[in-house]
Amino acid sequence: MQLSCIILHVMDIHTCSQELHYVGLKSTPARLGILEALKLSRRPIDVSSLIVFLKKKKIQADRVTVFRIINIFTKKGIVIPIQFNEGKLRYEYASRPDHHHFICTSCGIVEDVLDCTMGEIIKNISKKKGLLVKRHALEFFGLCANCQ
Numbered sequence: 001m002q003l004s005c006i007i008l009h010v011m012d013i014h015t016c017s018q019e020l021h022y023v024g025l026k027s028t029p030a031r032l033g034i035l036e037a038l039k040l041s042r043r044p045i046d047v048s049s050l051i052v053f054l055k056k057k058k059i060q061a062d063r064v065t066v067f068r069i070i071n072i073f074t075k076k077g078i079v080i081p082i083q084f085n086e087g088k089l090r091y092e093y094a095s096r097p098d099h100h101h102f103i104c105t106s107c108g109i110v111e112d113v114l115d116c117t118m119g120e121i122i123k124n125i126s127k128k129k130g131l132l133v134k135r136h137a138l139e140f141f142g143l144c145a146n147c148q
């Protein structure tokens with residue numbers, strides 16, 4: 001392993017454990033692994049994918065443990081659960097910049113949609129109704145390029 005790679009790896013572990021410490025959680029290999037998986041993933045991931053990721057990293061954690069960790073992360077606001085009406089939840093790292101999702105109703109692939117034009121709408125909601133919007137969710141359903 002090259003030195004730069006080692007440093008990067010150490011730094012990553014460091015920030016992940018700091019992040020857990022910040023919300024009052026102790027770092028365990030499974031918690032760190034799940035946090036890393038969520039940060040690396042470019043789309044919301046389900047529990048089965050998290051288990052695969054942990055296995056690849058040789059981190060021991062059964063389904064119950066992974067569910068328990070993901071529930072704690074959700075309560076602490078590290079993770080946002082996302083429901084695509086596919087009979088399971090997916091999870092995404094909460095500190096990602098504002099973006100939305102497209103899900104293919106045929107093959108189930110999920111893509112991030114980076115453009116967001118909700119700013120004006122949110123401004124109007126607060127102006128007209130006096131409501132404070134803290135976050136919003138918007139999903140697009142349809143057919144991906146392969147399924148069309």
Ligand SMILES: [Zn+2]
Nearest residue numbers: 043044092112
């Ligand atoms: Zn996303």
Ligand SMILES: [Zn+2]
Nearest residue numbers: 104107144147
């Ligand atoms: Zn598709």
Ligand SMILES: [Zn+2]
Nearest residue numbers: 098099116118
């Ligand atoms: Zn948005």
